[in-house]
Amino acid sequence: METVSENRCFGGIQTVYKHRSAVCACEMTFAVFLPPQAGNGKVPCIWYLSGLTCTHENAMTKAGLQAHAAEHGVAIIFPDTSPRGDHVADDEAYDLGQGAGFYVNATKAPWNAHFKMYDYIVKELRDLVEGAFPLNGRHGITGHSMGGHGALIIALRNPDLYQSVSAFAPISNPTQSAWGRKQLTAYLGDDEAEWADYDATILLRERGWNGEILIDQGADDQFISLLRPHALAGVVTENCQPAVLRMQDRYDHSYFFVSTFGGDHIAWHAERLRGANHTLTISREAAQ
Amino acid sequence: METVSENRCFGGIQTVYKHRSAVCACEMTFAVFLPPQAGNGKVPCIWYLSGLTCTHENAMTKAGLQAHAAEHGVAIIFPDTSPRGDHVADDEAYDLGQGAGFYVNATKAPWNAHFKMYDYIVKELRDLVEGAFPLNGRHGITGHSMGGHGALIIALRNPDLYQSVSAFAPISNPTQSAWGRKQLTAYLGDDEAEWADYDATILLRERGWNGEILIDQGADDQFISLLRPHALAGVVTENCQPAVLRMQDRYDHSYFFVSTFGGDHIAWHAERLRGANHTLTISREAAQ
Numbered sequence: 001m002e003t004v005s006e007n008r009c010f011g012g013i014q015t016v017y018k019h020r021s022a023v024c025a026c027e028m029t030f031a032v033f034l035p036p037q038a039g040n041g042k043v044p045c046i047w048y049l050s051g052l053t054c055t056h057e058n059a060m061t062k063a064g065l066q067a068h069a070a071e072h073g074v075a076i077i078f079p080d081t082s083p084r085g086d087h088v089a090d091d092e093a094y095d096l097g098q099g100a101g102f103y104v105n106a107t108k109a110p111w112n113a114h115f116k117m118y119d120y121i122v123k124e125l126r127d128l129v130e131g132a133f134p135l136n137g138r139h140g141i142t143g144h145s146m147g148g149h150g151a152l153i154i155a156l157r158n159p160d161l162y163q164s165v166s167a168f169a170p171i172s173n174p175t176q177s178a179w180g181r182k183q184l185t186a187y188l189g190d191d192e193a194e195w196a197d198y199d200a201t202i203l204l205r206e207r208g209w210n211g212e213i214l215i216d217q218g219a220d221d222q223f224i225s226l227l228r229p230h231a232l233a234g235v236v237t238e239n240c241q242p243a244v245l246r247m248q249d250r251y252d253h254s255y256f257f258v259s260t261f262g263g264d265h266i267a268w269h270a271e272r273l274r275g276a277n278h279t280l281t282i283s284r285e286a287a288q
Numbered sequence: 289m290e291t292v293s294e295n296r297c298f299g300g301i302q303t304v305y306k307h308r309s310a311v312c313a314c315e316m317t318f319a320v321f322l323p324p325q326a327g328n329g330k331v332p333c334i335w336y337l338s339g340l341t342c343t344h345e346n347a348m349t350k351a352g353l354q355a356h357a358a359e360h361g362v363a364i365i366f367p368d369t370s371p372r373g374d375h376v377a378d379d380e381a382y383d384l385g386q387g388a389g390f391y392v393n394a395t396k397a398p399w400n401a402h403f404k405m406y407d408y409i410v411k412e413l414r415d416l417v418e419g420a421f422p423l424n425g426r427h428g429i430t431g432h433s434m435g436g437h438g439a440l441i442i443a444l445r446n447p448d449l450y451q452s453v454s455a456f457a458p459i460s461n462p463t464q465s466a467w468g469r470k471q472l473t474a475y476l477g478d479d480e481a482e483w484a485d486y487d488a489t490i491l492l493r494e495r496g497w498n499g500e501i502l503i504d505q506g507a508d509d510q511f512i513s514l515l516r517p518h519a520l521a522g523v524v525t526e527n528c529q530p531a532v533l534r535m536q537d538r539y540d541h542s543y544f545f546v547s548t549f550g551g552d553h554i555a556w557h558a559e560r561l562r563g564a565n566h567t568l569t570i571s572r573e574a575a576q
Contacts, residue, residue, distance in 0.1 A: 008508070008536075009544035064352035064547065220296070248296075256297035259352065 001132065004029065010070035011036035014060065023116045023124040024083040030125060031056045032133060033066050037073035042136035044273035045075040045129070046164075046266065047121065049143030049150040052179075053099045056080045059144070062255040068263045072270035074140075077129055079121055081146065083114035096183055102174070103150030104198050106187035115187060118198075122154055122161065140164035140269035144258050145227070146171055146179070148215075152200035152232075156207055164272035166214035166265045168258050169221055173201040173231035179223070201231040204241060213243040214268050216261045218251030289420065292317065298358035299324035302348065311404045311412040312371040318413060319344045320421060321354050325361035330424035332451075332561035333363040333417070334554065335409065337431030337438040340467075341387045344368045347432070350543040356551045360558035362428075365417055367409055369434065371402035384471055390462070391438030392486050394475035403475060406486075410442055410449065428452035428557035432546050433515070434459055434467070436503075440488035440520075444495055452560035454502035454553045456546050457509055461489040461519035467511070489519040492529060501531040502556050504549045506539030 004016040012035040021028040037043050046069070048059050056078045059065065069076050082088075082101030089110040091097035097111075106115035129135060141162050143151035148170025155165035174180020175195045184195045196202045204213075213236075217229045229245070236243045251257040292304040300323040309316040325331050334357070336347050344366045347353065357364050370376075370389030377398035379385035385399075394403035417423060429450050431439035436458025443453035462468020463483045472483040484490045492501075501524075505517045517533070524531045539545040 007540055007542050007544040008506070008538040008548075010548045014544050061350050061543065064355065066544075067352065067355075067547070067551075218296070250296040252295055254295050255349065256295040256302050256354075259355070260296075260298045263355075 001128070009033065010066045012038065012066065012070050014066060016056065019128065021083070021120060021124060023120045024114050026083045026085045026088055026114055028083065028120070028125075029056050029080050031060045031078040032129065033060070033069055033076040033078075034133060035070045035073050035075060038075060038134045042134045043073050043075050044138040044140065044270070045077055045135050046269045046273075047077045047079070047139065047141040047143075047151070049079065049103065049121070049141070049147030050081050051143070051145030051147045052081070053094050054081050054147070055099070058255065059258070062259065063262050064259040065262045065266055068266035072266055074266065074270050074273060075133065075135060077125070079125055082117060088114045095179065096186055100146065100183065102146060102183045102187065102198070103154065104184070104187050107194070108187060108189050111187050117150070118154070121150070122158060126161075138163050138273045138275065140166075140273050142166045142168070142265055142269065143170070144168040145223070145253065149174060149200060152213075153198050153203055156200060156203040156209060157197065159210060164211065164269045165209065166268055168261065168265070169217050169223075169227055169253055170200065170215065170232075171227055173199060173228040175199045175202065176231065177226050177228055179226040201228070201235055204232065205235045205239065208239060208241060211242065211272065213241070214265060215243065216246045216248055216257075216265070218253060218257045219247050219249050220251060221253045223253050289416070297321065298354045300326065300354065300358050302354060304344065304348075307416065309371070309408060309412060311408045312402050314371045314373045314376055314402055316371065316408070316413075317344050317368050319348045319366040320417065321348070321357055321364040321366075322421060323358045323361050323363060326363060326422045330422045331361050331363050332426040332428065332558070333365055333423050334557045334561075335365045335367070335427065335429040335431075335439070337367065337391065337409070337429070337435030338369050339431070339433030339435050340369070341382050342369050342435070343387070346543065347546070350547065351550050352547040353550045353554055356554035360554055362554065362558050362561060363421065363423060365413070367413055370405060376402045383467065384474055388434065388471065390434060390471045390475065390486070391442065392472070392475050395482070396475060396477050399475050405438070406442070409438070410446060414449075426451050426561045426563065428454075428561050430454040430456070430553055430557065431458070432456040433511070433541065437462060437488060441486050441491055444488065444491040444497060445485065447498060451563075452499065452557045453497065454556055456549065456553070457505050457511075457515055457541055458488065458503065458520075459515055461487060461516040463487045463490065464519065465514050465516055467514040489516070489523055492520065493523045493527065496527060496529060499530065499560065501529070502553060503531065504534045504536055504545075504553070506541060506545045507535050507537050508539060509541045511541050
């Protein structure tokens with residue numbers, strides 16, 4: 001693990017690292033923010049998964065999450081969105097290949113040689129950061145757009161590994177969207193049964209989530225038809241899944257939207273990662 | 289004035305505009321953040337001047353100032369750092385020409401055709417934004433690095449136009465620095481007497497400032513020898529100039545530094561722009 005850069009930030013440290021990934025069979029870059037509290041003991045961490053065309057850097061520089069993480073004493077892990085390199089398969093489209101890993105384990109050539117972002121996030125990078133940093137073993141996960149999709153499917157499939165989950169404008173139902181069908185076909189093949197493990201709407205319907213889920217969506221999001229928030233909202237209401245779905249008036253898909261609500265998400269995760277048996281305030285009130 | 293982009297942000301609006309500048313004789317781009325309070329009346333504004341190689345965009349996307357501006361009810365103006373265009377003179381070096389206007393009115397060819405950033409900020413763009421947005425006529429000014437230099441020299445020369453001034457890691461004494469001598473020679477010529485109007489250390493010594501000045505400087509700033517904070521600090525101490533100079537332990541020159549202390553600066557300006565006859569707390573305590 002090689003340090004690429006290190007900057008003091010809100011009393012903590014924002015660092016970028018490179019390492020050789022066995023899972024993705026290439027060099028991978030990721031960033032870690034350690035809050036000041038990490039100097040005095042172990043802290044929980046929140047994974048932030050980025051969207052299409054992004055790297056580890058977008059949220060690190062534009063989302064303003066470090067201020068809130070420093071306040072609440074949580075670390076943030078910012079992984080890249082795909083394997084990278086001249087020897088890694090790619091596509092001319094912005095929404096396939098490098099920068100568009102969709103957090104799947106690809107099974108079809110040429111993608112299956114490197115595109116294993118699911119295992120990379122859930123296993124390899126998790127083990128690496130748990131060994132390298134003062135983390136207390138409690139993990140939350142969030143993300144934006146394609147990264148919101150990643151956060152939801154990873155948490156829903158691994159409820160023992162993640163104590164909290166949220167998302168910003170997630171791709172909620174990729175098996176029914178042009179942001180999904182093309183990529184799942186390329187990475188996994190034509191058999192749509194193979195896709196279900198990577199669709200948050202399907203996973204939530206089948207498995208539920210033992211806790212609340214927080215999702216913010218901009219009402220003026222230019223990609224809302226691709227994100228399909230109504231599909232996920234349908235499952236929430238049908239299953240009485242504890243959740244807070246916020247349709248934010250006049251917000252779009254940009255990082256101005258993410259940064260506006262970033263503080264709420266960090267606080268939300270921090271509360272659940274503290275380990276208290278928190279009260280499901282909103283759903284209980286609604287039931288009374 | 290043409291709208292380039294518009295994004296909802298912290299309950300306000302972050303907009304980017306293009307307009308034809310008569311002063312710079314080219315098309316110029318700038319950004320404005322209007323806080324939610326601007327929907328109900330006029331608000332004060334803070335000018336944020338960026339550093340070398342930057343545009344209107346860097347602070348807008350990376351400094352996280354909008355959260356604080358929305359809290360305090362102040363607008364922020366983010367100008368570009370120089371004239372731009374194929375017909376505008378430039379230099380291969382990153383620190384001269386486009387992206388490196390140094391907030392001067394150039395008098396020497398080829399720069400004098402377009403490089404009039406001092407007049408652009410103090411007069412043309414000020415008139416434009418005062419006419420276009422719900423501003424109440426009270427202005428603060430701040431900036432980073434070359435932009436910190438710009439903020440200081442502009443405020444010191446125009447105490448009637450600015451009610452508050454601060455800076456992040458400003459180029460404090462450009463007449464004695466490689467970040468200054470080269471550019472002032474190019475833009476103004478060899479007569480160093482012409483340079484004094486663009487040197488914050490000289491201006492503060494000669495004119496003082498009727499109020500406090502807030503300056504943050506990273507102790508691990510990789511450019512500190514070019515910034516020469518000791519020169520400005522020398523004048524502050526010699527003249528007993530009310531000021532808060534903070535040498536921030538372990539911080540560098542990056543936007544991680546700017547964003548960490550951005551909230552303090554916005555609050556500082558907001559307090560002074562509210563128009564109250566504020567107390568010089570720190571200097572009075574020090575005197576007791």
